[in-house]
Amino acid sequence: MLIAATLAIFVAMILAIIRGIAGPTLYDRILAVNMFGTKTVLLISLLGFIMGRPEFLDIAIVYALINFISVIGVLRYSDTNQFKHTPTNNESAEKEP
Amino acid sequence: MINIVLLTLLVVVAIAIIRMKDLFAVVMLAGIYGLMSASFFVAMDAVDVAFTEAAVGAGISTLLMLVVITMTGSKEKPTRHKPLPALLAVMLTGGLLIYGTLDMPYFGSVDAPIHNHTSPRYINDSMQEVGIPNVVTSVLASYRAFDTFGEVVVIFTAGIGVLTLLSVVRSKDNDDEIESINDSMHQQHLVIRIVAKMLIPFIFLFALYVQFHGDFGPGGGFQAGVIFASAIILYAMLFGLRTAHKVINQTFVQLIAALGVLLYGSVGIVSLMNGGNFLDYNVLSSNPITGQHLGILLIQWLVQDLFES
Amino acid sequence: MDITITISSGFFLLIGSFLCVSGGIGLLRFPDFYTRMHAVGVTDTLGAGMILIGLMILSTDFLVFAKLVMVLLLTLLIGPTTSHVLAKAAFHNGLMPKGLNTLEQNNNKETNSSNP
Numbered sequence: 001m002l003i004a005a006t007l008a009i010f011v012a013m014i015l016a017i018i019r020g021i022a023g024p025t026l027y028d029r030i031l032a033v034n035m036f037g038t039k040t041v042l043l044i045s046l047l048g049f050i051m052g053r054p055e056f057l058d059i060a061i062v063y064a065l066i067n068f069i070s071v072i073g074v075l076r077y078s079d080t081n082q083f084k085h086t087p088t089n090n091e092s093a094e095k096e097p
Numbered sequence: 098m099i100n101i102v103l104l105t106l107l108v109v110v111a112i113a114i115i116r117m118k119d120l121f122a123v124v125m126l127a128g129i130y131g132l133m134s135a136s137f138f139v140a141m142d143a144v145d146v147a148f149t150e151a152a153v154g155a156g157i158s159t160l161l162m163l164v165v166i167t168m169t170g171s172k173e174k175p176t177r178h179k180p181l182p183a184l185l186a187v188m189l190t191g192g193l194l195i196y197g198t199l200d201m202p203y204f205g206s207v208d209a210p211i212h213n214h215t216s217p218r219y220i221n222d223s224m225q226e227v228g229i230p231n232v233v234t235s236v237l238a239s240y241r242a243f244d245t246f247g248e249v250v251v252i253f254t255a256g257i258g259v260l261t262l263l264s265v266v267r268s269k270d271n272d273d274e275i276e277s278i279n280d281s282m283h284q285q286h287l288v289i290r291i292v293a294k295m296l297i298p299f300i301f302l303f304a305l306y307v308q309f310h311g312d313f314g315p316g317g318g319f320q321a322g323v324i325f326a327s328a329i330i331l332y333a334m335l336f337g338l339r340t341a342h343k344v345i346n347q348t349f350v351q352l353i354a355a356l357g358v359l360l361y362g363s364v365g366i367v368s369l370m371n372g373g374n375f376l377d378y379n380v381l382s383s384n385p386i387t388g389q390h391l392g393i394l395l396i397q398w399l400v401q402d403l404f405e406s
Numbered sequence: 407m408d409i410t411i412t413i414s415s416g417f418f419l420l421i422g423s424f425l426c427v428s429g430g431i432g433l434l435r436f437p438d439f440y441t442r443m444h445a446v447g448v449t450d451t452l453g454a455g456m457i458l459i460g461l462m463i464l465s466t467d468f469l470v471f472a473k474l475v476m477v478l479l480l481t482l483l484i485g486p487t488t489s490h491v492l493a494k495a496a497f498h499n500g501l502m503p504k505g506l507n508t509l510e511q512n513n514n515k516e517t518n519s520s521n522p
Contacts, residue, residue: 001416005457008423010102015430017106019442020129021113027439027496029125033132034488035433035446037155038481039426040132042457044139044147045477049461056139057473058307059148062324063135064477065300066156068484069331070128072289073160075495076334077167292487 006046013039030074037067103137124162131155145320152323160330286335293335300328411463418460425453438504439496447489454481 013036020032041063048056110133114126131154138147304324429449436442458478465471 001412001419005419005423005460008427012426012430014106015427015434017110017129019433020126021110023122025439025501026119026121026125027492027501028442029122031439031443031446031492032433033125033128034492035429035450036129036132038450038454038485040136041477041481042426042454043136045458045461045474047136047139049464051142053142053144054465054467054470054473055144057470057477059135059139059144059151060477061303061473061480062148062307062320063132063151063155064480064484065296065303065324066151066327067132068296068488069327070156070159071488072293072331072491073334074125074163075491077163289487289491292483296483 002046002050006043006050009039009043009046013043030071034067034071037063037071041067099140100137103133103140107133107137120166121163124159124166127162128155128159131158148320149323152320152327156327157323157330290335293331297328297332300324300331304328415460415463418456418463422453422456422458422460425449425456429453439501440493440503443489443492447485451481451485454478454485 016032016036016039020029020036023029023032041060044056044060044063048054048060107130110126110130114123114130117123117126131150135147135150135155138144138150304321307321307324426449429445432445432449433442436445455478458474458481462471462474462478465474
């Protein structure tokens with residue numbers, strides 16, 4: 001059962017990577033990184049249980065914190081000009097009903 | 098099996114990083130790359146390395162690259178010439194290197210010298226000679242303490258260099274202006290500030306736990322220092338640089354950094370004066386590793402120094 | 407007693423992994439950033455909680471149990487906060503949800519006036 005859960009987390013990580021590569025806007029990619037981080041926390045906990053070494057939980061706590069700090073850091077610097085989202089052609093085409 | 102899947106994913110992400118032109122996406126994918134390599138280290142049962150890779154590679158590197166991008170542009174410049182000579186040079190060098198490694202023993206083979214002489218000595222004798230269960234810490238701190246001393250001095254020098262460079266460029270801000278901006282942003286960032294205030298004491302406590310638990314589990318001084326520094330970075334990001342300067346004085350930080358190197362060196366000199374070699378712990382008290390770890394932890398406040406500037 | 411532990415932890419692990427995978431599928435198939443964030447934020451936190459509870463039932467040592475409780479509390483605290491901050495930042499920087507045709511004028515006026 002643990003191995004099945006690990007495989008499911010793997011699948012979710014692969015899906016997050018696909019969105020990270022193909023996301024049209026920047027925020028999709030930030031979301032993909034955040035989801036990847038929480039999945040990594042779960043993966044580390046599961047691997048620790050499978051391999052019988054529960055010291056991995058320290059790493060899980062560190063990952064959760066680092067994931068949080070790095071997403072907050074990315075968003076904190078989003079007040080600069082380069083993050084301003086300009087409407088692409090698709091969205092401006094939707095403005096006319 | 099897990100290793101093959103993880104390595105394939107690493108290759109896929111690396112190819113995607115190279116092919117993309119938008120630098121923000123590259124930074125995000127680099128964050129994913131760091132997290133995945135840390136998972137790979139965990140799958141190979143190397144816990145301390147995974148710890149350090151998580152803290153430094155996945156978190157701090159992404160933040161640093163992002164800060165750099167906000168200062169420079171965000172689109173990659175188009176290449177104007179064909180990279181054919183560069184490709185030839187890289188392939189030639191790579192080929193020579195691979196040819197050079199053909200002489201070395203296979204990865205993990207039983208009769209490699211490192212598995213016959215050095216590793217058994219460390220693994221078998223570490224418990225009696227040093228007395229702490231974590232072999233990585235004992236190798237880093239006792240058997241190879243001189244290397245660690247060199248690293249510590251190098252980081253200290255780099256930190257001083259960066260601080261000197263950056264303090265020239267920094268312009269003097271108006272204090273009142275910063276205060277008013279902070280107050281107006283308080284309403285905007287209310288949720289995140291409250292959550293951060295709840296989390297930051299916990300992060301400090303966790304850093305102390307990792308520091309003192311480094312003898313028995315993964316961790317040690319370096320990782321604890323990075324966690325501590327990341328808590329300071331979180332505070333500085335959310336509450337403004339000026340407030341962070343009020344909390345932790347710049348000169349205090351520099352003093353602590355210099356004191357760290359001094360402590361490390363003086364431990365070595367004390368052991369010299371007691372009749373042993375430089376940094377030979379057998380002539381000190383029974384377990385002096387803790388004191389030396391404290392020196393390493395203090396040194397890592399340099400990392401936070403770099404970000405504050 | 408042993409069989410109860412195995413079945414209950416297996417149940418929690420199953421629910422948790424199903425939630426995580428469905429969150430990943432939602433990330434790929436939803437049309438807009440805000441809907442994707444909704445999918446990820448909800449299923450991430452809940453799925454992580456379920457998996458961690460399943461692991462807690464399996465643990466034998468008290469220290470492991472305490473660390474799992476800490477990871478669970480952290481995840482519950484960090485997940486919704488990240489979603490909130492992400493949505494707020496995206497909205498402030500001008501990313502509009504799809505399909506807001508008539509309300510778009512009002513939203514643009516609000517965003518322009520609240521930008522410092």
